[in-house]
């Protein structure tokens with residue numbers, strides 16, 4: 197049979213065939229020794245024994261040399277499109293200036309808003325492409341990309357256009373999200389007016405132009421109140437977008453409880469979430485997306501209630517939260533530090549960055565597993581088994597990345 201690429205001699209193939217998993221263990225993971233995979237027209241057409249796949253399929257052969265093979269990584273939370281940087285604020289943070297103080301004096305997000313508004317599409321695209329290539333070379337094959345650094349209609353549309361453009365230029369799958377990030381400073385005394393503008397002008401027009409698939413809101417102290425967040429998410433859902441939320445990061449003001457009333461695919465951050473809310477997320481089949489590098493960048497001591505989430509059988513995903521306050525774009529790094537920051541096992545971290553991350557983006561039927569008819573997004577690692585994830589870190593452990601059925605990165 198004809199194939200485009202045939203991977204054989206895989207030492208350990210790890211994937212999650214049963215779909216998104218609330219409890220991840222060797223019992224429900226698929227761990228195959230001596231495996232092979234055949235790829236045609238961008239899709240996986242067969243998975244099986246190495247010798248069998250190698251003899252059944254003709255095509256360009258790749259010897260995995262007894263190494264680990266996994267699905268491509270899915271990053272379900274990035275703020276990839278922005279302009280400028282904020283390295284000086286890092287020193288302020290280390291000196292003890294709080295995130296809220298930096299924001300209140302017009303720094304933080306507001307500084308990035310000014311830089312992003314001034315940047316044109318080409319400036320933004322050039323910067324975004326260089327970071328996206330870095331992500332791809334470290335195994336990320338799907339990314340969610342949020343707007344939220346322009347705050348007005350045309351600026352947000354420009355950001356989402358850049359996110360969409362990325363998908364044309366690289367073999368990445370991009371899920372664009374319209375984010376209500378913060379009210380602009382000029383609306384400080386009249387946030388309601390901005391909420392009206394966002395819900396009546398920005399959301400319908402972005403949905404109309406088909407620039408976003410998701411609505412998201414930063415529900416927290418210093419950003420949007422619980423009630424305003426609810427109004428914004430409802431408007432997004434009405435406009436036909438799916439919904440996700442930044443919840444319980446800086447202070448608990450009840451944001452994660454919105455999952456009871458609204459159809460949310462994912463609740464992200466949750467550093468300050470009370471343990472009992474874990475059950476609410478699980479009951480609604482939503483995903484808890486945890487962001488360990490963000491916890492580090494915020495110099496945050498609190499942790500999301502991972503044990504309670506596990507006990508409640510909540511599906512856990514992890515993401516990079518790449519943004520100017522957390523300049524780590526690599527989902528591979530997020531996997532590697534998850535055991536240290538969140539207490540996830542290497543296998544849990546792998547599921548959280550593949551099939552569970554796909555679930556948080558509502559695409560677990562097409563990406564996130566090495567399975568027939570799934571998109572051929574596959575990593576050949578230099579390590580021999582998954583137990584090396586997190587055990588060794590701080591360098592690129594990826595040898596080859598196949599994205600949408602073609603070789604997107606190869607170290608040799």
Ligand SMILES: [Zn+2]
Nearest residue numbers: 273275442517
């Ligand atoms: Zn975020």
